[in-house]
Amino acid sequence: MSASIHQEIVFKASPSRIYEILTSAEQFSEATGGAPAEISPEVGGSFSCFGGHIVGRNVELLPNQRIVQAWRPARWPDGVYSIVKFELQEQGSETLLIFDHTGIPEGQSEHLEPGWKDNYWTALEKYLD
Numbered sequence: 001m002s003a004s005i006h007q008e009i010v011f012k013a014s015p016s017r018i019y020e021i022l023t024s025a026e027q028f029s030e031a032t033g034g035a036p037a038e039i040s041p042e043v044g045g046s047f048s049c050f051g052g053h054i055v056g057r058n059v060e061l062l063p064n065q066r067i068v069q070a071w072r073p074a075r076w077p078d079g080v081y082s083i084v085k086f087e088l089q090e091q092g093s094e095t096l097l098i099f100d101h102t103g104i105p106e107g108q109s110e111h112l113e114p115g116w117k118d119n120y121w122t123a124l125e126k127y128l129d
Contacts, residue, residue: 002082003109005101009121013128015088015095016064021124022086023067031127032119050119056081064088071101080105097121 011018021027025039028049039047040058048055053074060068065088070081082105087098104112 001106002102003104003106005099005104005109005113005116007099007113007116007121009097009099010091011095011097011124011128012093013095014064014093015090017128018086018088018095018097018124019064019067021127023061032123059083076105076108 021031023039023041025037025047028039029035029037032050035050036052037047037049039045039049041061043058043061045058046056047058047069054071055074056069056071058067058069060066067084067086069084071084072081082101082103085100085102087100089096089098099116101109101112101116
C-alpha cells in the first residue's frame with residue numbers, strides 16, 4: 001500500500017525562475033537555508049539535497065514546465081523510491097506549481113506532507129521575496 005501527496009502553490013516568479021531554482025544545486029542550497037545540494041541538470045542524472053538526506057534521479061526534465069524525479073529520503077530501505085512531479089504553469093507574472101508525490105511507502109506521508117511545505121514551498125517563497 002502506498003500513499004500520495006498533492007499540493008498546489010502560487011509563487012511570485014516566472015516558471016523559468018522556479019525551474020532554475022529547483023534544478024540548480026547552488027540556488028536550491030541558497031533557497032533552502034544553505035544545506036548542501038548536488039543536482040544534475042540531465043535526465044537520468046542524480047541529485048542530493050539537504051546534505052544527502054534526500055537523494056534520487058531525474059526522470060524527466062522539460063525546461064520551465066515539468067520536473068519528474070525518482071525521490072527518496074536516504075533513511076528509506078535501499079531501492080525504495082517514490083515519484084515526485086513539479087508541474088509549472090504560468091499565471092501572468094506568477095507560477096502555479098502543481099506538485100504530486102506518489103508511491104510513498106505506508107506510514108511515511110504524515111511527516112512528508114508538512115515537510116514539503118516547510119522545507120520547500122516556504123523556503124522558496126522567502127528566497128523569492
